[in-house]
Amino acid sequence: AQSVTQPDIHITVSEGASLELRCNYSYGATPYLFWYVQSPGQGLQLLLKYFSGDTLVQGIKGFEAEFKRSQSSFNLRKPSVHWSDAAEYFCAVAINNDMRFGAGTRLTVKP
């Protein structure tokens, strides 16, 4: 069955520390891959996307993600976290118009 897994429900990091959020998918083919961020009471904002080509993609707000086909993963990274990065992060995959979301990872940033 098609699925998207974000293994970490909640992550806490100190401001200035590095961050990696994990995402694994299970699809018959390589889907399009996305990371979204959601602040409380807001809709989702696209951080970055991967369709094809270079497996390391750069996004907004200093985020990047790496697609690893062999691991069916698309992990999100940021070298130095800012307090304003505290939010919920969703990985999503899409084939045609069928977009599926992971359950999300809530990021807390300690001062």
Place this chain on the structure above:
Amino acid sequence: NAGVTQTPKFRILKIGQSMTLQCTQDMNHNYMYWYRQDPGMGLKLIYYSVGAGITDKGEVPNGYNVSRSTTEDFPLRLELAAPSQTSVYFCASSSPGDQPQHFGDGTRLSIL
């Protein structure tokens, strides 16, 4: 530049009541979507539309109906509200071939 606009932002319904969640976009996007988001869960697709007059079921369509008479509007209808439909509903839009979707700010619906 409004983007995707959802109304209302909050609503409380009694079991068995009906209501329509409104969604409009001003980006001339052909594709529009309705999702629901339950606590601790990702978004689940309810219905989507690839153009005026065309709608299709998503992952969780039961209990909902949609229509798409214009490119701009994509209302979601609940005919007989049930407690299981308590959720936050998001509308989104995109261009054909542009999978990333522009999201509204959501409608928080409680059914008591």
